[in-house]
Amino acid sequence: MTDRKDFLTRQEFMAELYRYKKGSVTRRHFLGVTGLGLATSVLGTAMPGLRSAAFAQGSIGDRVVVASWPNYHDPANFDAFTAETGAAVDLNVFGSNEEMLAKLQAGGSGWDVFVPTNYTITTYVEQDLIESLDLSKLPNYDAASFDARFADAGTVNGTVYAVPRNWGTTGFVVNTSQLGGLAKPTSWKEFWDMTKAEFSGRTMVHDYQLTTIGNALKYFGYSFNSVDPAELADAEKLLLEVKPHLFAINSDYQPSMRSTDAWMSIAWTGDGKQLHRDMPEIEYVLGKEGGELWSDFFAIPKGAPHRDAAYALINYLLAPEVNAKEVAFHGYPVADARVNAILPPEMLNDPIMYPAADLLNALEFGAAVTLTDPNRAELMARFKSA
Amino acid sequence: MRIYAVAVYLFLYIPIGIIALFSFNAGRHASQFQGFSTQWYGKALANPFVMDALGTSLIVAFASATLATLFGTMAAMALQSVKGRLRVAFDALIYIAVMVPGIVIGIATLIALVTVFDWLNPLLAAVWPVAEAAPRLSLGYGSLIAAHGLFSMALVIIIVRARMAGMDRSLIEASADLGATPWGTFRQVTLPQIFPGILAGFLLAFTFSFDDFIIAFFVAGSQTTLPVYVFSSIRRGVTPEINAIGTMVLGVSLLLLVVAQAILQRGRKAG
Amino acid sequence: MRRQDLKTWLFLAPAGGWFLAMLVLPLIVVFVFSVGERGAAGGYVPAFTFENFLNLGARWAAFKNTLILAPLGTLICLLIAYPLAYFLALRTTPRWRTVLLILVIVPFWTSILIRSYAWIYLLGGQGIPSLLNALGLGNPRLINTPFAVLVGIVYGYLPLMVFPIYVALERLDKRLLEASSDLGSPPWRSFLQVTLPLSMPGVATGCMLVFILLMGEFLIPAMLGGGKVFFIGNALVDLFLQSRNWAFGSAVAVALVLVMLVTVAAYLRFTRRWAGGRDDVSLM
Numbered sequence: 049m050t051d052r053k054d055f056l057t058r059q060e061f062m063a064e065l066y067r068y069k070k071g072s073v074t075r076r077h078f079l080g081v082t083g084l085g086l087a088t089s090v091l092g093t094a095m096p097g098l099r100s101a102a103f104a105q106g107s108i109g110d111r112v113v114v115a116s117w118p119n120y121h122d123p124a125n126f127d128a129f130t131a132e133t134g135a136a137v138d139l140n141v142f143g144s145n146e147e148m149l150a151k152l153q154a155g156g157s158g159w160d161v162f163v164p165t166n167y168t169i170t171t172y173v174e175q176d177l178i179e180s181l182d183l184s185k186l187p188n189y190d191a192a193s194f195d196a197r198f199a200d201a202g203t204v205n206g207t208v209y210a211v212p213r214n215w216g217t218t219g220f221v222v223n224t225s226q227l228g229g230l231a232k233p234t235s236w237k238e239f240w241d242m243t244k245a246e247f248s249g250r251t252m253v254h255d256y257q258l259t260t261i262g263n264a265l266k267y268f269g270y271s272f273n274s275v276d277p278a279e280l281a282d283a284e285k286l287l288l289e290v291k292p293h294l295f296a297i298n299s300d301y302q303p304s305m306r307s308t309d310a311w312m313s314i315a316w317t318g319d320g321k322q323l324h325r326d327m328p329e330i331e332y333v334l335g336k337e338g339g340e341l342w343s344d345f346f347a348i349p350k351g352a353p354h355r356d357a358a359y360a361l362i363n364y365l366l367a368p369e370v371n372a373k374e375v376a377f378h379g380y381p382v383a384d385a386r387v388n389a390i391l392p393p394e395m396l397n398d399p400i401m402y403p404a405a406d407l408l409n410a411l412e413f414g415a416a417v418t419l420t421d422p423n424r425a426e427l428m429a430r431f432k433s434a
Numbered sequence: 435m436r437i438y439a440v441a442v443y444l445f446l447y448i449p450i451g452i453i454a455l456f457s458f459n460a461g462r463h464a465s466q467f468q469g470f471s472t473q474w475y476g477k478a479l480a481n482p483f484v485m486d487a488l489g490t491s492l493i494v495a496f497a498s499a500t501l502a503t504l505f506g507t508m509a510a511m512a513l514q515s516v517k518g519r520l521r522v523a524f525d526a527l528i529y530i531a532v533m534v535p536g537i538v539i540g541i542a543t544l545i546a547l548v549t550v551f552d553w554l555n556p557l558l559a560a561v562w563p564v565a566e567a568a569p570r571l572s573l574g575y576g577s578l579i580a581a582h583g584l585f586s587m588a589l590v591i592i593i594v595r596a597r598m599a600g601m602d603r604s605l606i607e608a609s610a611d612l613g614a615t616p617w618g619t620f621r622q623v624t625l626p627q628i629f630p631g632i633l634a635g636f637l638l639a640f641t642f643s644f645d646d647f648i649i650a651f652f653v654a655g656s657q658t659t660l661p662v663y664v665f666s667s668i669r670r671g672v673t674p675e676i677n678a679i680g681t682m683v684l685g686v687s688l689l690l691l692v693v694a695q696a697i698l699q700r701g702r703k704a705g
Numbered sequence: 706m707r708r709q710d711l712k713t714w715l716f717l718a719p720a721g722g723w724f725l726a727m728l729v730l731p732l733i734v735v736f737v738f739s740v741g742e743r744g745a746a747g748g749y750v751p752a753f754t755f756e757n758f759l760n761l762g763a764r765w766a767a768f769k770n771t772l773i774l775a776p777l778g779t780l781i782c783l784l785i786a787y788p789l790a791y792f793l794a795l796r797t798t799p800r801w802r803t804v805l806l807i808l809v810i811v812p813f814w815t816s817i818l819i820r821s822y823a824w825i826y827l828l829g830g831q832g833i834p835s836l837l838n839a840l841g842l843g844n845p846r847l848i849n850t851p852f853a854v855l856v857g858i859v860y861g862y863l864p865l866m867v868f869p870i871y872v873a874l875e876r877l878d879k880r881l882l883e884a885s886s887d888l889g890s891p892p893w894r895s896f897l898q899v900t901l902p903l904s905m906p907g908v909a910t911g912c913m914l915v916f917i918l919l920m921g922e923f924l925i926p927a928m929l930g931g932g933k934v935f936f937i938g939n940a941l942v943d944l945f946l947q948s949r950n951w952a953f954g955s956a957v958a959v960a961l962v963l964v965m966l967v968t969v970a971a972y973l974r975f976t977r978r979w980a981g982g983r984d985d986v987s988l989m
Contacts, residue, residue: 110482111482111483113656118669118670118671119671136482136483138483139670140666140669140670141666141669141670141671142669143669144947146947146948146949147946147947149746149747149949150747150945150946150947150949151946153746153747153748153949154544154548154945154946155548155551155552155572155573155655156572156573156574156655156656157655157656158655158656158657171746174746175746249846255932255947257948291933294933295849295931296849296931296932296933297931297932297933298931298932300669300671303671307829307830307831308830309829309830309848353656419746420745420746420747422743422950425747425947425948425949425950426763426948426950428947428948429763429940429943429944429947429948429950430763430764432932432935432939432943433763433764433766433767433935433939433940433943434766434935435788435792435796436792436796438788438789438792439788439789439792439793439805442785442789442863443805443808445860445863446808446809446812446860446863446864447808447812448827449820449823449824449827449860450812450815450820450823452823452826452827453815453819453820453822453823504719505719505720505723506720508716508717508719508720509716509717509719509720509721511716512712512713512714512716512717513717515713516713516717520717524717524721524724527724527728527729530728530732531724531728532917533917533965533966533969534732534962534965535917535918535920535921535938535961535962535965536918536921537921537923537938537941537942538735538921538941538958538961538962539728539731541735541941541945541954541958542731542732542734542735542958543727543731544945545731545734545735545738545749545945545951545955546730546731546734546735547731549734580723580726580727581727583723583727584723584724584727584728587720587723587724591720641814645814645816645817647816647817647818647924648921648923648924652945660816661816661818664816664818664819665818665924668818668822668928676819676822677819679819680815680816680819680820683814683815683816684811684812684814684815687811687814687815688807688811691807691810691811692807695803695807
């Protein structure tokens with residue numbers, strides 16, 4: 049690790065800095081003559097914060113617009129990003145990939161960064177709604193340290209369109225203090241049966257076709273991703289039977305679980321962890337029959353208005369230190385070996401975040417066809433409308 | 435009867451009271467009161483996106499109301515001397531504009547503009563001298579002002595026409611007989627009479643645009659108006675910041691109405 | 706004569722152009738899309754088929770909910786608003802009247818989103834139900850029901866209903882009432898035969914305003930219905946912003962517009978008999 053700043057006096061350094069700020073010299077000149085360019089690139093491996101500062105030498109603008117999921121981001125990390133770069137983070141929250149796709153298809157979304165799930169990326173590429181990523185602008189992303197299983201979906205036809213953020217599972221949360229002598233449910237069959245009986249009026253499902261239809265299909269032992277009309281018909285029958293017994297159809301179930309208006313809900317890993325941490329009686333269960341395994345990515349939509357800010361934010365959030373802080377907040381597992389090296393062991397052994405192998409093997413990744421299949425979309429709409 | 439009125443007022447204001455109450459919540463959630471604090475007002479005012487949304491709302495409201503009032507008044511005046519099919523056509527248009535629900539207008543405008551832009555943008559890029567700098571049409575201020583102004587204009591035409599119908603024609607004839615130019619007659623006879631209608635139209639248009647959510651939700655594109663911002667905040671997870679915004683809007687409206695009333699009272703006493 | 710025409714055309718052109726571009730064109734696009742088909746990943750592809758209209762039954766529940774709750778909400782709004790408007794117009798001193806009027810209008814200017822959000826709390830487990838529970842009246846489920854949506858829409862649109870009725874009642878010539886009582890009519894008779902008929906234009910305006918807005922409503926059902934109570938508006942939002950079937954969504958929109966045209970036309974004809982003939986909707 050060399051530090052060549054010693055042959056520049058303090059005055060000379062300040063003079064170069066002033067010239068750079070005035071615009072008389074380019075960034076490249078400034079970084080080169082002060083040796084900061086080389087120093088930073090070397091230091092950067094150990095200090096990710098410095099890396100993003102170097103990138104942000106050129107102004108990235110005053111804002112970055114993000115489209116993401118509920119309870120997914122630590123506000124403190126966004127505040128730190130804003131403090132460092134001057135760009136405020138405008139967070140828009142969605143409950144399903146379909147809503148994100150719809151907004152992008154309608155055009156003019158104004159998003160800079162969005163968080164698609166693994167099975168949607170090929171569709172975004174086909175529809176020309178997503179930009180290929182310039183990995184040189186994401187120095188904090190080290191492809192080698194990521195588990196390929198959760199990173200592969202971001203690369204389509206050899207081009208990287210999305211970098212992995214975190215992965216997770218879809219199960220359900222249940223408030224065990226309301227069971228009243230009933231055994232804790234461990235399967236989707238029990239989930240749906242209890243909804244019709246003991247937990248009537250207290251169960252929630254997602255406003256999201258993949259998980260709601262998928263887990264209804266699981267009741268019958270069908271594939272989570274099925275688009276077979278006969279199997280879908282069975283699922284629809286179940287869903288329509290269940291609907292009067294539902295508390296709500298909403299992908300943002302945490303508030304209702306916390307207020308105990310709802311006692312059970314289809315849920316994602318991190319929400320399960322957050323709820324269990326604050327209310328230990330709420331447990332996260334993976335249905336025995338199976339369910340969804342998923343990986344979420346950072347991506348940049350076509351025509352993002354603040355592209356530099358987008359890269360800066362993604363780069364910032366992928367730095368292992370920052371990513372570890374995010375994990376501590378949202379409770380979703382990350383496939384980055386560097387992050388797992390920093391996390392406390394009790395988190396790595398947490399069965400919610402890292403389920404047992406047999407449960408994990410029963411899970412399926414979502415399939416791209418479910419996003420575009422008109423029958424599944426219409427089924428969900430009919431179910432909501434009924 | 436008085437008891438009934440009190441009950442209705444309570445019904446109207448208890449939810450608002452709860453909103454205001456939780457705006458002073460020291461805790462993070464808008465559902466558990468955890469001590470008194472004004473932090474959320476500071477946060478709301480310091481939030482650049484709130485200020486942005488407010489600015490957009492004000493600009494769009496002012497622009498759409500002004501254009502709607504101007505064009506609507508002109509149309510109302512012109513329609514006085516129009517008969518036959520043109521008159522029927524205009525009446526039908528006004529009727530449709532008022533009657534079609536906002537959500538249909540919003541959706542229709544969205545898909546129409548998206549279709550037009552998809553068709554127009556490549557054309558523009560092809561004919562523009564510098565291909566990279568070709569303007570890219572998209573949803574934003576323009577579409578907001580255009581969509582809001584439509585409904586507002588219909589309102590203005592209805593109101594001003596009603597006002598004109600109640601006008602005293604003889605004064606206009608007298609003015610013409612006395613040799614005044616049409617413009618002079620308009621300025622000194624017609625305008626003062628219809629002015630309350632024009633003003634009312636403008637205020638209604640402004641209010642409608644400022645408060646509108648449904649149309650903005652569909653056609654705002656990358657811009658955010660205040661109601662759309664509140665909506666996405668609710669989806670984001672409600673903090674008392676929203677309560678603070680709501681209470682502030684309430685306070686400002688109350689203040690404006692009281693001031694307006696005071697001015698009117700003074701005008702009445704003087705005139 | 707020609708100059709007159711030119712000036713008239715000039716004055717009509719901006720408004721006319723605006724109507725054509727932002728009303729006629731979008732509605733034409735909706736009509737065209739309604740006979741099209743869903744794109745592969747959603748959206749619209751040009752086609753000519755009536756299948757979307759034949760499929761409208763799939764949203765029957767949404768139509769039913771709207772066609773029941775919108776008129777019901779309007780009616781309840783009217784029943785609550787009329788006595789209040791009467792009180793304000795005929796039973797208050799001018800000094801109080803302005804203050805009370807302002808107090809009615811101001812809630813209308815607070816975002817309906819935020820006001821409805823208060824009801825999520827009030828009707829949720831920690832609000833009124835817990836109060837009823839403490840009083841020993843059981844723990845009823847109020848939130849995410851059609852009842853909650855009804856409360857929300859009545860609450861949201863009450864000020865809008867009060868105002869036109871107040872305006873109509875305020876214009877009432879008090880001497881008519883005096884004459885009626887002088888002629889020996891009891892108060893309730895005067896009300897039925899004098900006040901009520903003369904206030905009908907205001908009632909008609911208020912009801913129509915509220916009804917039109919309710920037919921297009923989707924926010925309140927979304928917030929207070931928990932995704933379980935679908936209005937036509939919700940079906941539309943879903944079709945364009947989630948299931949992305951623009952063709953079918955356009956057909957639903959066309960159906961909604963037709964329903965509105967029919968009901969409003971029938972309504973106008975009905976009220977015209979009461980109000981004694983009015984050519985256009987008078988909002989003031």
